Amino acid sequence: MGGEDLELPMLSHLDPSAASSGGDLDLLGGAQAAGNEPRLAGATALSPDSRISSVKPARTSHLTAAPVRSAQREGSGGGVRSLAAGLVVLVLLGGGAAAGYFLLYKPRQEAALKASRPQGPAPVSPEVMAAVGRWKLQFLELTGTSADHLAEGQRQLAKDQRVAYAEAEESFQQAVLLDPRSTDAIAGYVQALALGRGPGMDDNSFQEARELIQATESTVGKLPGLLVAHANLLLSRARQSSHLEEATQLADAARAHPDATDAQKAEAYLVLGRAKVATSRELANKDFDEARRLAPKLKRVDYYSALAHEEAGQYGLALKLLGRRLELDPQDWDSLEASARIYVEVGETGRARKLYEDRAKAKGKAGDLRSALALAVLRYQAEGNAREAVRELRALAKGVSRYGPRDASEIWVHLAAAERTAGNADGAVKAADEALKVVPALPEAHLQLFLVALAGKDAPRAREHLKGFQGRLEDPALEQVLEGRVLLLEQNPAGAQERFLAAGKLDPRRLDAQLLAGVAAATAKKREESFRLFYPVLEARIFDPLRPAPRPALTRFWLRPGDTLAGVENVVQELGGRPDDVQPLLYEGLVRFHQGDRQGAERLLRSVVETGTNNGSAQAYRSLLALDAKPAQALELAEKAVALERSLPVARLSLGLAQAAAGDVERAKRSVRSVLEVAPTMLSAQTKLAELELAARPEVARAMLEKVVGLDPSCFPAKKLLFKLDERG
Numbered sequence: 049m050g051g052e053d054l055e056l057p058m059l060s061h062l063d064p065s066a067a068s069s070g071g072d073l074d075l076l077g078g079a080q081a082a083g084n085e086p087r088l089a090g091a092t093a094l095s096p097d098s099r100i101s102s103v104k105p106a107r108t109s110h111l112t113a114a115p116v117r118s119a120q121r122e123g124s125g126g127g128v129r130s131l132a133a134g135l136v137v138l139v140l141l142g143g144g145a146a147a148g149y150f151l152l153y154k155p156r157q158e159a160a161l162k163a164s165r166p167q168g169p170a171p172v173s174p175e176v177m178a179a180v181g182r183w184k185l186q187f188l189e190l191t192g193t194s195a196d197h198l199a200e201g202q203r204q205l206a207k208d209q210r211v212a213y214a215e216a217e218e219s220f221q222q223a224v225l226l227d228p229r230s231t232d233a234i235a236g237y238v239q240a241l242a243l244g245r246g247p248g249m250d251d252n253s254f255q256e257a258r259e260l261i262q263a264t265e266s267t268v269g270k271l272p273g274l275l276v277a278h279a280n281l282l283l284s285r286a287r288q289s290s291h292l293e294e295a296t297q298l299a300d301a302a303r304a305h306p307d308a309t310d311a312q313k314a315e316a317y318l319v320l321g322r323a324k325v326a327t328s329r330e331l332a333n334k335d336f337d338e339a340r341r342l343a344p345k346l347k348r349v350d351y352y353s354a355l356a357h358e359e360a361g362q363y364g365l366a367l368k369l370l371g372r373r374l375e376l377d378p379q380d381w382d383s384l385e386a387s388a389r390i391y392v393e394v395g396e397t398g399r400a401r402k403l404y405e406d407r408a409k410a411k412g413k414a415g416d417l418r419s420a421l422a423l424a425v426l427r428y429q430a431e432g433n434a435r436e437a438v439r440e441l442r443a444l445a446k447g448v449s450r451y452g453p454r455d456a457s458e459i460w461v462h463l464a465a466a467e468r469t470a471g472n473a474d475g476a477v478k479a480a481d482e483a484l485k486v487v488p489a490l491p492e493a494h495l496q497l498f499l500v501a502l503a504g505k506d507a508p509r510a511r512e513h514l515k516g517f518q519g520r521l522e523d524p525a526l527e528q529v530l531e532g533r534v535l536l537l538e539q540n541p542a543g544a545q546e547r548f549l550a551a552g553k554l555d556p557r558r559l560d561a562q563l564l565a566g567v568a569a570a571t572a573k574k575r576e577e578s579f580r581l582f583y584p585v586l587e588a589r590i591f592d593p594l595r596p597a598p599r600p601a602l603t604r605f606w607l608r609p610g611d612t613l614a615g616v617e618n619v620v621q622e623l624g625g626r627p628d629d630v631q632p633l634l635y636e637g638l639v640r641f642h643q644g645d646r647q648g649a650e651r652l653l654r655s656v657v658e659t660g661t662n663n664g665s666a667q668a669y670r671s672l673l674a675l676d677a678k679p680a681q682a683l684e685l686a687e688k689a690v691a692l693e694r695s696l697p698v699a700r701l702s703l704g705l706a707q708a709a710a711g712d713v714e715r716a717k718r719s720v721r722s723v724l725e726v727a728p729t730m731l732s733a734q735t736k737l738a739e740l741e742l743a744a745r746p747e748v749a750r751a752m753l754e755k756v757v758g759l760d761p762s763c764f765p766a767k768k769l770l771f772k773l774d775e776r777g
Contacts, residue, residue: 172228173263179256180228183221194227201236205243208347210382211418213244214454234264235273242280243348248604249284250491251519257281272312275302279319286323296323314343318352325356332356347373351382358386361754363394363767364774378410381418388422392601393764394771397430417455420444425462429602434470441466445479457487458604464496465606473500491517492604498530499611507537521605523598525555529612532564536616541572557598557760559591560612563642566635570620578620582635585642586665588698593641593672594732598762610644617643621652630656634666646673664693671702679709697727705736713740731756735766746773 201219204212220237223230238257241249261278268274275298282295299319302308308316321335336353339346354369367390373383384403391400401423408419421444427437441463448456460483467475476496483493494516501509511534521527532547545568551561566581585591597609620639624632637652650673656666671685683706689699704719717740723733738752750773756766 171267173267175259175263176224176228176234179260180225182256183225187218187222187225190222190225192222192226194223194230194233197223197226198230198233198236201233201240205236205240208351209380210244210385213240216240217244231264231268231271232273234260235271235277238277238281242277242284246284247286247522248520254281254285270301270305272302272305272308272316275299275305276312276315276319279316283319283322292323295319299323310342311346314339314346314349317342318346318349321356322352325352325359329356329360347377347380351380351386354383354386358390359758359761361750361757361767361770362774363390363771366390378407385422388426389602392426392430393767395764395768396771397426400430401426417444417451421455421459421462424466425602428462428466428469429606434466437466438463438470438472438475445482453486457483457490457493460486461490461492461496461604462606464493468496468500469606469608473503476500489516491520492606495521495605495607499607502530502533502537503615505537505615507534510534510537517605523555523605525551525558525561525598526607526612528554529558529561529564532561532568533612536564536568536571541568544568544571555598556590557595557762559585559593559595559642560597562591563613563639564616567616567619567639570623573623575623578623579631579635582620582638586635586638586698587696588701588730589727590729592730592732593669593698593701595730595760596762596764598760600762601764610642613639613643617645617648628659628661630659630661630663634663637666637669641669641673649673662692664689664691664696664699667692668696668699668702671706672698675702675705675709679706682706683710695726697723697730700726701730701733704733708736708740716740731760731763731766735763735769738766739769742769742773746776749773 197219201216201223204216204219217237217240220233220240223233224237227233238261241253241257245253258278258281261274261281265271265274265278279295279298279302282291282298285291286295296319299316303313303316303320305312317335317339321332321339324332324335333353333356336349336356340349343349350369350373354366354373357363357369358366367387370383370387370390373380374387377383384407388400388403391397391403404419404422404426408416408423410416411419420440424437424440424444427440428434441459444459445463448459451459460479464476464479464483467473467479477500480493480496480500483490487493494513498510498513498517501507501513514531514534518527518531528547528551532544532551535541535544535547545565548561548565548568551558552565555561562581562585566578566585569578569581585593597612599607599609617640618636621632621636633652634656637649637656640649640652643649650670653666653670653673656663657670667685668689671682671689674682674685682702686699686702686706689696690703693699700719700723704716704723707719708716717737720733720737720740723730724737727733734752734756738749738756741749741752750770753766753770753773756763757770760766
């Protein structure tokens with residue numbers, strides 16, 4: 049050692065990989081201990097490693113020990129001092145090495161060890177396990193693998209057809225049963241459920257699907273496929289603004305997700321477009337265009353784009369897009385069904401029938417069940433021919449054993465509705481019972497049984513069947529009305545009145561709910577309260593006397609236009625006590641008018657006038673009743689109504705309509721405009737004014753009609769006029 053300096057290695061020379069691979073740490077920088085190099089106890093455990101010796105010290109290490117040089121030894125005393133210094137340095141070095149081991153090496157070693165161990169399966173959430181427990185009962189003899197069922201579900205889903213969504217839904221359920229951790233199967237199930245059932249989905253299925261998707265997002269993260277499925281699910285409940293907002297947020301997140309595929313981004317843009325249809329057709333179409341660019345084969349883009357044009361009142365363009373879809377895929381039932389529905393809503397039932405007839409002919413002798421069923425539904429829901437519909441549906445029911453549960457139950461439930469409409473209550477009950485045998489808890493079957501019980505004033509049975517469709521009619525206000533009718537049967541007019549008023553708040557279009565609230569008060573013998581509730585309907589300042597009841601043109605939940613008011617006649621009339629007491633007669637006549645009982649209404653309203661009372665409202669409603677059959681008499685009655693009560697909106701309306709029927713267009717325009725001065729929200733008056741402007745100012749008429757349809761998509765008279773404008777080009 050004489051005359052040499054002792055240089056110690058830096059801690060940056062330590063290589064933890066040596067230890068992890070079974071080697072030892074070299075604290076001497078690769079130098080071989082020999083001859084005059086001191087070796088201390090413990091140094092033998094740190095074998096040299098040739099891999100380290102060529103590595104230069106890293107000057108950036110936060111645990112570096114600067115080289116220490118000893119002084120030149122001068123005699124033996126200097127040698128002792130040098131040895132002592134070396135001992136001190138090595139002790140310090142040992143402490144530094146220990147620190148390096150615990151701070152750097154050991155954590156890395158533990159991480160490497162953890163990574164090398166096989167990872168256990170991800171936990172299954174309680175929500176998924178609960179769904180699995182329920183679904184097991186549906187698939188008792190399940191075979192195959194989860195991957196097989198997943199692939200089949202994805203194949204069905206890719207068809208983009210409503211009839212395939214149900215098959216996809218079941219395949220995804222089976223995949224989840226066989227592998228509850230399959231994120232793709234859960235996302236596929238929720239997507240198929242949302243697209244297939246849409247707003248018709250029952251509350252239990254919606255809640256179950258939402259819990260499934262939320263739990264899966266919590267377990268594996270917000271993956272693009274999960275986000276898109278979740279957004280589509282929320283769109284099935286888009287009437288709730290919070291759901292619409294959340295669906296938009298989820299779609300935005302899916303669109304911007306770094307791992308999203310073009311197909312998933314296209315789905316996200318489709319959700320965004322659907323969410324904007326009601327508020328901005330232009331922005332919605334931009335989203336649809338982007339979805340089309342990302343996924344040209346995504347069939348639903350054209351379908352929803354067509355519905356956006358329909359929403360805007362552009363029926364010709366909507367039908368053109370749907371027709372293009374049918375040319376590309378003649379089997380696309382959704383586009384066929386939407387086209388037929390639009391034709392019915394614009395008053396072109398014959399064209400709707402031709403669509404289905406052409407489809408049936410294309411199928412040849414084998415026939416097409418769906419087309420045959422759709423034609424029968426047109427018979428009783430759009431053409432007013434319930435008896436012929438019954439004949440056709442009975443013929444289909446004879447071969448019902450050839451069909452699956454869904455098709456069979458649909459045949460039976462439409463037969464029940466047609467039988468009831470034709471006046472055969474027993475036949476309706478029998479058919480509805482058959483539907484429930486095929487598909488227990490079918491809400492549309494319970495609705496028909498409820499309506500039969502309601503007509504028969506059978507309160508217990510009505511209550512029983514009410515439970516079978518509550519939460520599943522896609523119309524909360526209507527459900528409140530129907531529950532109120534049960535409460536009336538149960539001699540609970542206060543509870544009934546509460547439900548009717550709640551229905552009116554949920555949907556201000558429900559004139560029937562306001563009338564029924566008055567009937568409920570009359571049932572409780574609350575005369576003044578009853579008349580107070582009837583008066584807003586009578587004057588027509590808020591309630592539109594000619595506005596169609598809010599209802600779909602074609603539906604599986606069939607009610608005739610007057611069904612909600614059926615069976616409440618004579619209740620108001622019984623409030624009268626004297627021959628000259630005209631108010632009960634007047635309001636009873638009002639109820640009959642809205643029930644569609646034209647003869648009964650005319651008789652009661654005429655009796656009001658014959659008492660010698662100057663009643664403008666009675667004359668106005670008599671004018672409306674005479675309008676179609678006796679236009680000259682209608683004009684005379686309307687003029688009397690306005691002379692008696694000029695400020696009454698219904699009197700002004702009757703005059704404008706009578707003048708239009710007489711061909712006096714300019715005077716009719718002035719009269720209808722005067723209606724809107726006192727009742728600016730009356731859509732029937734706005735529609736009539738647009739009709740009167742149609743010939744001279746079509747663009748003005750279009751703007752008015754588009755506004756009406758935007759306010760109330762169920763205003764079919766306005767839709768009919770808009771379609772006429774489209775046909776003109």
